[in-house]
Amino acid sequence: MRRVMLAAAAMLVSGAALTGQVPYQRLVDAAREPGAWLTYSGGYSGQRHSTLDQITTANVAALRPTWVYQVAGQGQMETSAIVVDGMMYVTEPPTTVTALDPRNGRPIWSYVRPMPSDLRLIGFPATNRGVAILDDMVYVGSLDGALIALDAQTGAVRWETKVADNGTGHSITMAPLAVRGKVIVGISGGEAGIRGFVDAYDARTGKLVWRTHTVPVKGEPGVDTWAGESWKTGAGATWLTGSFDPELNLLYWGTGNPGPDWNGDVRLGDNLYTSSVLALDADAGTMKWYFQYTPHDVHDWDANQIQVLADLEINGRARKALVTANRNGFYYVLDRVTGEFLHAAPYAKQTWARGIDAKGRPIVLPNTEPTPEGNLVYPSLQGSTNWPSPSFSPQTGLFYVPVREMGSYYYKTDAEYEAGQPFTGGGERRLADEAWGAVRALDARTGAKVWDFRLPSPSWSGVLSTAGGLVFSGSNEGNFYALDAKAGTPLWQFQVGGMVRSNPTTFLVDGRQHVSVAAGRAVFMFALPD
């Protein structure tokens, strides 16, 4: 007994030594600590921009791989690394977290979550996009619908909470977002007729602090935007990491398509709060404002893409802005304090709207809905961009977005809800032969195109910008490359031998700038020669 108590005391001591490793304030000040990569997008603002400038337009041509870490599990590799205090945290499919030594790629620990044989993945591949870190724990969401807290040093499970039932199509692929004392997590299941929500859990205990649904119930405002009882299966999934303004204490979370995706006849109305951005109070989860990008969406144009927080001068006035390149083909500028619509402009080929009116509502063209025979509309259902992250550089004032130039024939079919089954009401036939992609630089204030770096196919790779005057991104064909941030000209590339379907990150290792990306079935690390 005494020995056991001594062991417990020893654990407490070592635990105490680690407590506060990454306190909340460090996450708030992430931009001042470019040597680390502390949240999914590198900081709460979602900018995926680094002030590191050791790798520059002048020397990037010498960049070379330093190590490769290969993964074993099945599924899609889409992880975005967290790097802090000499540890690198990556995730692998289905739901595995691995801590690597960033100097040499050697694994320190792995958490492998066994998956039930009847796991339901409705509308997305088996993947995980990364972890969150706060104090001495890392947090991961699982494909079977749980949130798990792991000891950052050892990978030991500290707690585990069921977020939602996977039997009804709920699942988690996104990286959670840790704020003061809480872990915020969203949910996938937009093709399974779920009713979406954003959750906040106590970071120490895993207890639910608040849950805010993205679709109202009877008696709540907005339920009249749903015909009959269609809100019950209204989806509005929250499947990608949101942004956060610590001063305003507001979370900005994108919501997904209404259910069923392509048959809007059974859910007439605007279908609030789907295909929207929600501004939620981080303490209570209450909705301060919302903005719906695509009312009554019938093309599966989720608005989950990263909501980027940037302070911009719009029409001669300084604004705390929220900017985003939406899946529907339009670039939006909102006031993130009030939710006021400021500006929108198309940034890719779209054939469904004449434009966006003064209040931010799309002026939808006739005959652009899915039909039983198929109706050609741009963009395709994966949108003009998708979950891969954009980047905003305060230095160039440019917004860099991975673009998908592709159209689709949209089909409408009957949709009957059955729990745990796809609830989609149609589908698409893609014009793959004519499709192409790009990294596109937009003026962040207007969305006007400044340059394009053309890709052979619609991009699935995120973008990173740095103070070295560089933009890093990848291609489906395995190129990982650096572009001149001002002109878009290619300065370096490395063929990784597999699809780049993740977001690059950058940080210091032993004082030297490194760049990392996941591609194919591996994580790659790059640095300049010694």
Next chain:
Amino acid sequence: MLISFRRSVSVIAAGLLAISTWVPATAQTSTPTRPLAAADAADLTEGKRLYNAQCALCHGIDGSGGYGPSLLRPTFVRAADDAGLVTIVSAGIPGLMPDFGRANGVRRTWQLAAFVRSLNRAGTERATGDPQNGLAIYQKRGCASCHVISGAGRALGPDLSDIGVRRGLSYLKQSIVEPAARVPEGHVVVSARQKNGTSVRGVRVSEDAFWVHIRDTSGRLHAFRIGDLTELQREAGASLMPSYGTVLSPSDLDDVVAYLAGLGAK
């Protein structure tokens, strides 16, 4: 995009292969033994309804693929025969594809599998031409200078060894009369212009953001840095194959179609 599409499919296909050893014991034991080809119109209508609801999301509304692999193929990596197809439609693939069998039941599962099987066939028409004469025309017209059948011929165009299983009669006929109407995967025509003014036109073998590989009609492979080109044009809807619509008489055309339709049949 073709390149990427094929890659993403192969990733999934690799997953299917690797996981094939642990398909659970929930696989159907009471699978009807009727061949899927025996499905009648009512079966296929119900199968299509189920397909649209459950499968189209990942496999495309027409079976051409998306998150999941294309189903427009004669054999499936995970389903060598009818029973295998019924099993996978029922039990799914752990971690990759849901199990619809519990929701659908035995009969509807079979109808769904029958519809999936039918996706690859353009109707059930029978070829009316003379395959022997079709073979003679195939040889006389020099089709083997661009196509391989059972190991013989030059591989510029698609391999036709099992084309009769993969494509229906109307598709085969159209591909001879209007080759550019539906260019098969992996045969996109591109033309590249170099700084010295010379151009190369051919089939795009490979393209990434920095390099393109083109096989010209003589069979020669060219590799270019895209940065060294003044123009790289993808000719959407173009084919290197000439039309034989006016070259062949209607009955000769039917004979060639009949010959091709018999290729790959067991």
